[in-house]
Amino acid sequence: MPRAPKLTPNERAAALADLGGWKQAENRDAIARTFRFDGFGAAFGFMTRVALKAEAMDHHPEWRNVYDKVEVVLTTHDAGGLTRLDVEMAAFMDATAAATGHRE
């Protein structure tokens, strides 16, 4: 049994409206955002803070890093789609990126 149920269509719409920078991922029940930082050190600093949070939540992102860019996809694998865990992680990433001085 998943730890969190999939969001209803209304809950999903409300969550995406609150999370300004995130969009629906293509062909998946998931959300995606690309962050860009002031170099690799800032990008990996962001990833390190998020990694600690991910372990604490036991909820981990799919992510790709190339130098100053971090591409993130969030979904809840054991629920087969988007849950409140993804919304919580997305909000944490937004706050952490803002605190780390991301550029976009």
Added chain:
Amino acid sequence: MPRAPKLTPNERAAALADLGGWKQAENRDAIARTFRFDGFGAAFGFMTRVALKAEAMDHHPEWRNVYDKVEVVLTTHDAGGLTRLDVEMAAFMDATAAATGHRE
């Protein structure tokens, strides 16, 4: 001017023979390997050690992480292809993964 010249075909063949777990990336002058670890903590521990090395070398991987898996592509962007920097980084990753207890 790039910091390191592209490898010659002979140098490339010799390097790939030495780096057992790496293969030619598809449609790019690059090499690729997927590492799998005993959970996210081990995978991100590996990435952290590699990140410090990458900053010291000023030579950074393209990589994607999903839980216990780290997919890596190495190439030298300013040389437009594979150089000794990629071979050095690949060897460092292999040694670090071995020391971090990777599973494959």
